[in-house]
Amino acid sequence: MHPRDLLNEAMAGLLARPVRSVLTTLGTVLGITTLVVTLGVAATAGNQIVGRFDELTATSVTVEVPENPFPLVDWADVGRVTRLRGVVSAAALAESDQSANLSVRSNDMVDPTRVTDQTLTVVASGPGLPAAVKGRMVEGRYFDAGHIARGDKVVVLGRHAADMLGITRLERAPAVFIGTQAYTVIGVLDDLKREKSLASAVMLPPAVGRRYGLSTVTRVLVNTGLGAAELIAEQAPAALSPGNEALLQVISPSSPTRARDAVEGDVNALFLILGLVSLVVGAVGIANVTLVTVMERIAEIGLRRALGAARRHIAAQFLLESTLTGLTGGIVGASVGIVVVVAVCAAKQWTPVLDVRLAVMAPAAGAVVGLLAGLYPALRAARMEPVNALR
């Protein structure tokens, strides 16, 4: 049998029932569309996620200072880190278990009709904290070297802490009470990109913080330029505490390339499973319809056998029909999928990221699905004895 004859017979078989062929193709169209859309949107969205991930996380380095008989890092040592090439901002932070749950009030009057006591975290920090946490002073200012040197009894509240204490304006220099000690609120910090828990905290200058066990630095937050994090992570311990760098723990972002791959990998795996499930559903659809078609065409199979068709000719024709169905579904599905990805990207103002190999692989995947789905029906057709098929 000439290959062109085989192709003609398979095409004629499909075109004999055009509506059914279109409906059968729909399963594969949906499967391949889902696959292309998920792969395309995953790659595009992954790119967006990774872009943001790089910007925020890949520039954050944290140095943890463990408890030690003598302080490993002094408040003033942070200045040496900020002078490192690649460091954008840095600030020291002191936290303790004792200061994690302190009672803070905005009034020294005891009013039984109102709850004025709030349990808040109190931390001490250096003056560079707003920049180090990439926050913004929405009210007032942060304490500076002058406040620290004079030992001014001032505090800065995180936005959430200020809301809880009912402090909205600072014109009248409101005070908060930590225990019985009054402190003037000079600023409210908000829009934190790092250390978001500080939104519910009270921040003190280091000299004041000593009263609450916040005398020694426990962490140093460092922001670097893009690509400088790995180098700064190596250099920061030596800059902070020369000779004791081995005692400090550095938390730096994983390599940006690895992080990108991991995020894309996770997103792709998830969506890929979704697409493959759709494709299996499409394959089951093709298998079912092809099987029904075989049963309906028993007389035709008998005629072809009487005309000299061998079993392999019958199997080849039904296999080719299901493969062509899958291939058509793959081509249409890939086209629809690409259009959907581009439309989604246009709506979201993203740059579409599509692997060009998809344009070839998706129709090929459709054809393979059709081929596999047609195996059993084709085998059933080929096994029919002509004498039974013609009866």
Add this chain to the structure above:
Amino acid sequence: MPEPVILLDDLTKEFPTDPPVRALSAVNLRVERSDYVAIVGPSGSGKSTLLNMLGLLDRPTSGSYRLDGIETTMLKDSARTTVRGSRIGFVFQSFHLLPHRSVLENVMLAEVYGRGSRKGRRERALRALERVRLSHRVEFLPGRMSGGERQRAAIARALMGEPALLLCDEPTGNLDSRNTHAVLDLFGELRAQGMTIVVITHENEVSERAARRVRITDGTLAEE
């Protein structure tokens, strides 16, 4: 002396049911080239079984069947298929035309599985349609033609590739008397052109037009 087209020697077919049914019992038949033989018999006499044996659609239990000089009983399935496709032209009671293909395409189908090359297939199919006087219906779909025309299209398909044997199973069973006459006239013409024809029928009108009548009763053949 040339080989006969059909030579059956003690051909037996037994179906392994419980109890076993012997549909053909040591049948002997010789059909020479250009013979026109009608095999007649009532329902259940073994006509269809004999047709299946002659058409290589089923295998006998014992005995021998030589078709156009080829001993077929020992052939493998693929070889039987090749012999069937190249030596036998089938004409069925229900025409077996593909409804979505034109008359010309239906006729050309006979050569798809090995009979003849692709080159000149269309011309050969047109000539076959001319032989059965259907040149004016070449592009018609079978559904738009009368029963007689459909059967003539099926005969044209059977004639493709010049088979050694035209094997017809109740060829006029679905036709009115006018179309029956037309088809029988066509068989007469084909026989005159040298075609070997075996018709299996239960209609006297059909068997009377054949040169030989063979009656089958309970699986045994007898010349009339």
